[in-house]
Amino acid sequence: xxxxxxxxxxxxxxxxxxxxxxxxxxxxxxxxxxxxxxxxxxxxxxxxxxxxxxxxxxxxxxxxxxxxxxxxxxxxxxxxxxxxxxxxxxxxxxxxxxxxxxxxxxxxxxxxxxxxxxxxxxxxxxxxxxxxxxxxxxxxxxxxxxxxxxxxxxxxxxxxxxxxxxxxxxxxxxxxxxxxxxxxxxxxxxxxxxxxxxxxxxxxxxxxxxxxxxxxxxxxxxxxxxxxxxxxxxxxxxxxxxxxxxxxxxxxxxxxxx
Amino acid sequence: xxxxxxxxxxxxxxxxxxxxxxxxxxxxxxxxxxxxxxxxxxxxxxxxxxxxxxxxxxxxxxxxxxxxxxxxxxxxxxxxxxxxxxxxxxxxxxxxxxxxxxxxxxxxxxxxxxxxxxxxxxxxxxxxxxxxxxxxxxxxxxxxxxxxxxxxxxxxxxxxxxxxxxxxxxxxxxxxxxxxxxxxxxxxxxxxxxxxxxxxxxxxxxxxxxxxxxxxxxxxxxxxxxxxxxxxxxxxxxxxxxxxxxxxxxxxxxxxxx
DNA sequence: CTTGACATGTCCATATTATGGACTATTAAT
DNA sequence: ATTAATAGTCCATAATATGGACATGTCAAG
Numbered sequence: 001x002x003x004x005x006x007x008x009x010x011x012x013x014x015x016x017x018x019x020x021x022x023x024x025x026x027x028x029x030x031x032x033x034x035x036x037x038x039x040x041x042x043x044x045x046x047x048x049x050x051x052x053x054x055x056x057x058x059x060x061x062x063x064x065x066x067x068x069x070x071x072x073x074x075x076x077x078x079x080x081x082x083x084x085x086x087x088x089x090x091x092x093x094x095x096x097x098x099x100x101x102x103x104x105x106x107x108x109x110x111x112x113x114x115x116x117x118x119x120x121x122x123x124x125x126x127x128x129x130x131x132x133x134x135x136x137x138x139x140x141x142x143x144x145x146x147x148x149x150x151x152x153x154x155x156x157x158x159x160x161x162x163x164x165x166x167x168x169x170x171x172x173x174x175x176x177x178x179x180x181x182x183x184x185x186x187x188x189x190x191x192x193x194x195x196x197x198x199x200x201x202x203x204x205x206x207x208x209x210x211x212x213x214x215x216x217x218x219x220x221x222x223x224x225x226x227x228x229x230x231x232x233x234x235x236x237x238x239x240x241x242x243x244x245x246x247x248x249x250x251x252x253x254x255x256x257x258x
Numbered sequence: 259x260x261x262x263x264x265x266x267x268x269x270x271x272x273x274x275x276x277x278x279x280x281x282x283x284x285x286x287x288x289x290x291x292x293x294x295x296x297x298x299x300x301x302x303x304x305x306x307x308x309x310x311x312x313x314x315x316x317x318x319x320x321x322x323x324x325x326x327x328x329x330x331x332x333x334x335x336x337x338x339x340x341x342x343x344x345x346x347x348x349x350x351x352x353x354x355x356x357x358x359x360x361x362x363x364x365x366x367x368x369x370x371x372x373x374x375x376x377x378x379x380x381x382x383x384x385x386x387x388x389x390x391x392x393x394x395x396x397x398x399x400x401x402x403x404x405x406x407x408x409x410x411x412x413x414x415x416x417x418x419x420x421x422x423x424x425x426x427x428x429x430x431x432x433x434x435x436x437x438x439x440x441x442x443x444x445x446x447x448x449x450x451x452x453x454x455x456x457x458x459x460x461x462x463x464x465x466x467x468x469x470x471x472x473x474x475x476x477x478x479x480x481x482x483x484x485x486x487x488x489x490x491x492x493x494x495x496x497x498x499x500x501x502x503x504x505x506x507x508x509x510x511x512x513x514x515x516x
Numbered sequence: 517c518t519t520g521a522c523a524t525g526t527c528c529a530t531a532t533t534a535t536g537g538a539c540t541a542t543t544a545a546t
Numbered sequence: 547a548t549t550a551a552t553a554g555t556c557c558a559t560a561a562t563a564t565g566g567a568c569a570t571g572t573c574a575a576g
Contacts, residue, residue: 075276114340270561523570526569532562
């Protein structure tokens with residue numbers, strides 16, 4: 001998130017509060033304990049506690065009274081709704097996703113990054129009768145699971161991608177028997193060729209995906225195409241990839257213009 | 259947003275940063291100048307500038323180099339996506355919105371508050387052939403314009419509602435010739451009867467709306483029903499209001515359980 | 517029931533950060 | 547060209563945020 005520009009001074013509290021929000025984001029489903037937050041942010045417990053109380057007072061965090069766990073608060077949701085139009089990837093990319101589904105006949109997914117997860121925000125089915133509905137719109141899974149996630153990891157700085165894979169390693173068991181090492185290889189291969197191939201997203205399913213970037217080069221999201229394995233041999237992937245790249249170029253141009 | 263609980267100490271910087279984010283939220287479409295932010299937050303300009311630089315460093319704000327204006331940043335969007343499931347009003351309320359559209363035959367809207375605006379996040383048309391599509395999904399307008407906005411204002415503390423109406427007063431001209439005084443009267447009337455009636459949302463259109471609350475009593479959003487004027491005489495409004503209230507009670511119960 | 521481990525939460529002397537008046541630079545309006 | 551408005555910087559110091567020490571609460575083990 002931080003660029004290489006000169007860091008501002010007198011903003012330690014803001015940086016610390018943002019770090020706490022990132023810790024909450026990582027556990028936005030399960031909720032975070034204060035001990036988790038203190039450990040992940042490197043803050044002393046009284047400091048973490050005070051920052052949490054400050055965020056709660058502003059509506060940016062909430063605490064479940066029963067479990068004592070902390071969550072992102074309603075003001076974050078509200079701000080997110082207002083921020084959405086400036087990053088309205090769903091609207092801008094929706095046509096491209098529909099076009100790719102029509103042209104390929106397969107299922108096309110649009111995803112964005114959410115912390116260490118990928119969030120599916122759009123899906124279009126193609127005409128081919130066997131649909132690879134591997135992901136529901138609105139769902140989330142660790143970055144690396146799914147071709148879109150691999151493509152997004154490949155678009156991130158290597159250290160950041162490695163850190164995410166390390167964080168996600170214990171979580172992979174919920175999604176099959178793929179290992180972090182295998183995912184690291186898929187990410188490296190994706191970096192090399194410019195697009196991700198996931199040959200074993202699920203048994204019998206294969207996928208190809210590519211990242212979408214903001215004007216400043218930052219990661220905006222990804223588009224991926226999934227089909228039954230025998231519909232995606234190497235030759236067809238090599239035909240689909242340029243089509244995907246062309247649509248993504250158009251999306252990136254519109255993101256630049258907005 | 260702030261409750262009446264004891265305010266935490268040692269969190270002035272967080273409160274100030276949140277105030278800056280609110281100022282950015284108010285102008286999330288047009289962008290905010292630093293002078294705007296300093297004035298609205300009451301901060302001295304060097305302080306406002308430094309806080310903005312801190313938020314930019316964390317990805318919570320961005321600055322357009324050409325216009326110099328500041329906007330909510332990509333990290334806010336990402337956090338908003340992660341916060342959404344805990345406040346997934348669209349999912350929880352979707353069935354109620356569809357049911358009300360089916361039962362009344364008219365158009366039903368679901369909206370949330372976004373700063374001083376109302377954001378339409380869901381719309382269902384009923385079977386009656388004349389549709390009151392006064393608002394597009396995804397659109398926003400000042401709170402007070404539209405029945406859902408009036409209902410949300412009525413659910414807020416009176417001072418907060420007055421402050422929002424004051425802020426929105428100069429903006430009303432874009433939406434017809436209704437005045438802030440008229441809106442204040444509609445809000446007061448809504449507070450009295452427990453639901454909002456907007457007899458002149460647009461020429462020939464009338465609407466009825468009600469707020470949805472979170473478990474803690476805070477405002478979650480609103481549901482409103484719009485139709486051509488002669489389809490909503492007083493007698494019919496008195497039949498629709500209990501139905502609306504019953505559906506909203508169900509939604510609030512599910513919000514509590516989630 | 518008791519004990520120990522772990523976690524949450526509070527206090528306040530003081531270390532350190534954040535502040536904002538004074539100033540410079542840039543842009544827009546006249 | 548001049549003036550007004552706005553953006554942005556600097557740094558002495560005001561005042562905020564810190565975290566070690568401690569209190570309290572919860573839960574699992576014995």
